[in-house]
Amino acid sequence: MLDLLPEREKKPRRSGVTMVMDKGLGLRQAEDLAETAAHLIDFLKLGFGTSYVSNKTVEKVKIYHQHQMKVFVGGTLLEAFLVRDQLDDYLRYIDALGCDTVEVSDGSIRLPHEEKCNLIDRLKKDYTVLSEVGAKDCHVTMDNEQWSDAMQQELSAGSSFVIAEARESGTAGIYGSEGEADEDLIQCIRKGVSADKIIWEAPLKQQQVWFIKQFGANVNLGNIAPSEIAALETLRMGLRGDTFFDFLPEKLKKYKL
Amino acid sequence: MLDLLPEREKKPRRSGVTMVMDKGLGLRQAEDLAETAAHLIDFLKLGFGTSYVSNKTVEKVKIYHQHQMKVFVGGTLLEAFLVRDQLDDYLRYIDALGCDTVEVSDGSIRLPHEEKCNLIDRLKKDYTVLSEVGAKDCHVTMDNEQWSDAMQQELSAGSSFVIAEARESGTAGIYGSEGEADEDLIQCIRKGVSADKIIWEAPLKQQQVWFIKQFGANVNLGNIAPSEIAALETLRMGLRGDTFFDFLPEKLKKYKL
């Protein structure tokens, strides 16, 4: 009814994907999120090990599945199983939750990249695989080319999307310690990797605005807080001050302040 | 039962008004808010364009109405309709939501002040009108007298209250980039405009404390997060550390640290 809005694909979509991080919602909160915003959410991450320490996780996953979200547990939990040599237990765990999607990451542990790719290759037969690149520890750095190469290799190995690390705080991986975008790194990744295959973690509003201004309404974004999902969509649609004029035709720019 | 508390009017009240910003609550969260805090909430803003991108908005407005809150959609959404020359569509939209209150703002767009006042005058016949003064872009500045004059003119045109802009972040309009109050501006506004007619946006606790200390328990405040509504009331009542002694008689100041 409102004209001149950016086009957005409907689910299941290939671009303009949004991944939410749930770090312990209850069932009523999950119902609320699903009822009001399921059309806006493609992936639902149960952050780090929160699924493991909370009750009612199975029931919650069911709610999300009923609303066509793909649900996965945070990569850190897989890493916890991996260092204990308990991969099979991990798979039994996520099967019991009913998850058909996995995140393969090495943000907290040293994992030779070939092993990571082999794991992606093995898991892709039974699951949708997302893999994440970038360390949670800001003292561990890769050069820009390494980021881009790793992502390409993981997509080749079988990841459906590669995720660019930012943590929940938005102060690691592709961001500096104040949450500011590492522009060189991000441009380097964009040169090497197909845009539709990257999910940029962007928990802070300033980061969401930056990516939408840079790459458009349909950039893939992740680690969005459940309470910010409608607000993010308004940024994508130009229905909030920050991106109000970004998607309007030239002739309407006369209204610009 | 607790003696010596500041007096607060009951709804519908003319002073001590609180306006909450909901940027995407679900129905259960809205029920929770209404059940526990309806007596504390006069106006309920569905922030910027969030009403437009979320499901279940009609049902949510009903819940708020059942609890005697006046509900309106954020002024940014009106601005989005205005620049597209779709005012009639906007009115159909809010009528379909069941809203009897509108916010007229020009925080993101250039709107000649006479046109803004004409719009207020037109809308006041069918709606309670709130109008907002101040730009969302901190590079756009008005001098203090302009703020005060604009508010007086909008009240004359038919606004029930004028809202002083701060954004959701509390770092624009009447605040500096660290969220600190622009005291000269605020005093200038207070000189020109009747205190009961101004709603000060004050999303940050430090701002709420500042206004309550400055103008008393019954200052009108806006852009309060739903999760902070009870906490704000304790600040108004002197039931939190920050304002504990502000409303106590002199003889009890002996307990002061």
Added chain:
Amino acid sequence: MLDLLPEREKKPRRSGVTMVMDKGLGLRQAEDLAETAAHLIDFLKLGFGTSYVSNKTVEKVKIYHQHQMKVFVGGTLLEAFLVRDQLDDYLRYIDALGCDTVEVSDGSIRLPHEEKCNLIDRLKKDYTVLSEVGAKDCHVTMDNEQWSDAMQQELSAGSSFVIAEARESGTAGIYGSEGEADEDLIQCIRKGVSADKIIWEAPLKQQQVWFIKQFGANVNLGNIAPSEIAALETLRMGLRGDTFFDFLPEKLKKYKL
């Protein structure tokens, strides 16, 4: 199923205690919290005066009690009754709420320490008593020995636990203005007071991480936001990046980044 996790006692527990601060949750949010995380929550504080200004508090306390949490109202509310010479009204108030636990604090008022200890002694006959040490005003300071002595005396007087003040913001009491731990003070307290008897307020994640790294998975922590309770448990268990290797045996450190 995941091996090599730190051991955690079950409720009712003597160490590894967690105290949550609720500053206005509704009944559905309270049910959500209880259903998903009751096993992780020992004490539930209704922050400062929020219980007094909200509706449905009696019903909410019932929900928490059904899930074996000990519920108390914030010490600031007791202080508000105390300065008005209304202690009996306070006790009637918490009895009407159904609370069997009280917090005795002097964070906002001047209360001779002997009087505080006498009050603890009086209340311990009918209630579980928690007492808090530390001022909410960062300009009011005690030297480190005074903190430690006060805590020991309050435990002797009858407190079940002593709480080290931090406010909701985490920027007072045992922390500096940036939320950083006052290490000298904390070590001094630890020397004088039995570890299991102290609840450290630690609302910020950096503070939770600091205490867990310093004193282990089973340090007692308080003023945890309801939305952070599962996340805190992952920090205690080494299931989040920040403490991933803290509880793993030496031989697994080869995986360290």
